[in-house]
Amino acid sequence: MSAFRLSDRELDMRALGQELASPSAGACVSFEGWVRDRNEGKGVLQLAYQAYAPLALAEGERIMAEALAQFAIERAVCVHRTGELRIGDLAVWVGISAAHRDAAFAACRYVIDEIKRRVPIWKNEFYSDGASGWLHPDGSPVQS
Amino acid sequence: MSAFRLSDRELDMRALGQELASPSAGACVSFEGWVRDRNEGKGVLQLAYQAYAPLALAEGERIMAEALAQFAIERAVCVHRTGELRIGDLAVWVGISAAHRDAAFAACRYVIDEIKRRVPIWKNEFYSDGASGWLHPDGSPVQS
Amino acid sequence: MARHYRLLYFASLRDRTGCDGETFSSTATQPRDLYAQVAQHHGITLAAERLRVAINGEFADWNHALQDGDEVVFLPPVSGG
Amino acid sequence: MARHYRLLYFASLRDRTGCDGETFSSTATQPRDLYAQVAQHHGITLAAERLRVAINGEFADWNHALQDGDEVVFLPPVSGG
Numbered sequence: 001m002s003a004f005r006l007s008d009r010e011l012d013m014r015a016l017g018q019e020l021a022s023p024s025a026g027a028c029v030s031f032e033g034w035v036r037d038r039n040e041g042k043g044v045l046q047l048a049y050q051a052y053a054p055l056a057l058a059e060g061e062r063i064m065a066e067a068l069a070q071f072a073i074e075r076a077v078c079v080h081r082t083g084e085l086r087i088g089d090l091a092v093w094v095g096i097s098a099a100h101r102d103a104a105f106a107a108c109r110y111v112i113d114e115i116k117r118r119v120p121i122w123k124n125e126f127y128s129d130g131a132s133g134w135l136h137p138d139g140s141p142v143q144s
Numbered sequence: 145m146s147a148f149r150l151s152d153r154e155l156d157m158r159a160l161g162q163e164l165a166s167p168s169a170g171a172c173v174s175f176e177g178w179v180r181d182r183n184e185g186k187g188v189l190q191l192a193y194q195a196y197a198p199l200a201l202a203e204g205e206r207i208m209a210e211a212l213a214q215f216a217i218e219r220a221v222c223v224h225r226t227g228e229l230r231i232g233d234l235a236v237w238v239g240i241s242a243a244h245r246d247a248a249f250a251a252c253r254y255v256i257d258e259i260k261r262r263v264p265i266w267k268n269e270f271y272s273d274g275a276s277g278w279l280h281p282d283g284s285p286v287q288s
Numbered sequence: 289m290a291r292h293y294r295l296l297y298f299a300s301l302r303d304r305t306g307c308d309g310e311t312f313s314s315t316a317t318q319p320r321d322l323y324a325q326v327a328q329h330h331g332i333t334l335a336a337e338r339l340r341v342a343i344n345g346e347f348a349d350w351n352h353a354l355q356d357g358d359e360v361v362f363l364p365p366v367s368g369g
Numbered sequence: 370m371a372r373h374y375r376l377l378y379f380a381s382l383r384d385r386t387g388c389d390g391e392t393f394s395s396t397a398t399q400p401r402d403l404y405a406q407v408a409q410h411h412g413i414t415l416a417a418e419r420l421r422v423a424i425n426g427e428f429a430d431w432n433h434a435l436q437d438g439d440e441v442v443f444l445p446p447v448s449g450g
Contacts (some may be wrong), residue, residue: 014158023231026180029173029252031245033369036170049368050298052361054345056368080368087167092369101175105253108173112245112369120342120361121368122299134300135367177450193449194379196442198426200449224449236450256450264423264442265449266380278381279448 003068003076004060006051008083011090020097022074027101029108033092035085039135043128048084049091052120056080063114071107073098078111080121147212147220148204150195152227155234164241166218171245173252177236179229183279187272192228193235196264200224207258215251217242222255224265290315291356293322299364305330319343320350323362339363371396372437374403380445386411400424401431404443420444 001019013032020028038044064076078094085091094111098104115121126132133141145163157176164172182188204222211220222238229235238255242248270276277285296309312329316322319341326332341348342361354360377390393410397403400422407413422429423442435441 013161017157021232023181026178028176028178030176031249032172032174033245034170034172034241036243037167050302051368052296052298052342052363055342055347055361058345059347088165097178099180101177101253101256105175105249109245109249116366116369118366119368120298120363120366122364123367124299134303134364194383195449196377196379196423196444199423199428199442202426203428260447260450262447263449264379264444264447266445267448268380278384278445 003064005079006082007079011079011093019077020075020095022097025074025097026099027104028097029104031094031108031112032090035087035089035091037087045126045128046086048124049082050122051082056119056121059119067107067111072103073107147208149223150226151223155223155237163221164219164239166241169218169241170243171248172241173248174239175252175256176234179231179233179235181231189270189272190230192268193226194266195226200263200265203263211251211255216247217251294359296361301364304332317354318351375440377442382445385413398435399432
């Protein structure tokens with residue numbers, strides 16, 4: 001199974017967590033990105049993610065390979081949601097197992113940072129004032 | 145429920161994760177400490193944790209309060225196992241939710257580091273060569 | 289002579305163009321010139337400096353030599369995670 | 370006059386003393402002197418510098434003034450997590 005995946009359905013964290021198991025791993029660090037009820041001071045009702053899937057999968061897989069090469073980790077998995085999500089839904093999950101926690105923390109942080117920076121996925125927020133908008137990585141709106 | 149707890153039974157990560165939920169939280173970072181099959185080059189068969197419970201609970205709770213005061217986080221939970229554990233078992237779980245990931249990563253790292261440094265819990269490893277031993281924080285054996 | 293490029297649109301560019309993708313006829317031989325034509329055609333105001341370009345599913349340079357039939361995607365700033 | 374302290378043992382000190390806890394009679398009025406007596410009594414070689422001390426469930430100084438009946442715990446280096 002690929003280390004980086006897209007999913008249009010609710011993520012099963014229990015199953016994902018089991019992919020990280022290793023008898024020689026003593027540390028597991030995971031990151032969950034949840035849909036927040038606000039952004040930049042505006043109330044958010046729901047959001048939708050679009051992905052350019054072929055490139056998102058290729059770039060995501062490169063990031064996972066970089067993490068495995070740069071940090072002393074054992075397993076690395078990341079899944080990003082697409083489609084419509086509601087407040088509290090899990091939008092992205094990163095899990096890293098390693099012999100020791102230094103590498104697990106560093107790799108987990110690396111993966112989520114690079115995913116947000118490089119993978120062609122876009123978030124459209126729908127606001128409580130009826131507006132909606134595509135966002136930049138810093139959370140500010142895109143004007144096209 | 146206290147933010148820091150001891151448990152002599154298997155941890156239910158799903159239930160623990162639900163304690164972190166918050167509509168204004170966008171990031172959740174969790175650390176899992178698993179029982180490894182080796183330490184310092186020796187094969188480990190199982191291990192046991194002893195705790196001086198009243199002081200462990202008080203010191204653990206202080207650490208959680210420090211994390212909540214020092215970082216912009218929303219919820220913080222930590223549970224540490226006591227008793228006998230086998231390879232792959234979850235020994236300690238730390239979960240942090242926050243509006244943003246910087247604070248969640250920093251607080252999670254702070255909690256596990258301080259727990260390992262300050263809370264009166266001791267690990268006794270049972271080795272495949274028949275020996276056993278209490279460990280220092282750096283993984284080296286204690287000579288009493 | 290005009291070539292035919294396959295264009296895909298995402299996020300704000302999809303909203304602006306009103307379509308997921310289209311076949312676009314152009315004399316442009318590099319993504320830079322192609323984007324200028326596409327932006328003018330659809331009234332897109334987002335500067336090329338804000339975008340990345342992908343050709344046939346991989347990131348590419350703005351001065352890459354395009355081939356007839358290439359799939360070209362102008363990628364708005366990403367916001368996953 | 371001898372006082373009676375309630376001592377609890379953990380980890381390597383529990384193994385060495387062979388008990389979880391005991392009532393220990395001593396003329397010591399500070400944890401430092403009490404530990405010296407306990408270590409001699411049980412043949413403990415772990416130096417006080419490697420230990421912390423807790424009195425009645427809270428960390429304390431080695432020169433804290435002990436009271437009759439105090440619960441005193443000499444804590445080996447911890448290794449949780």
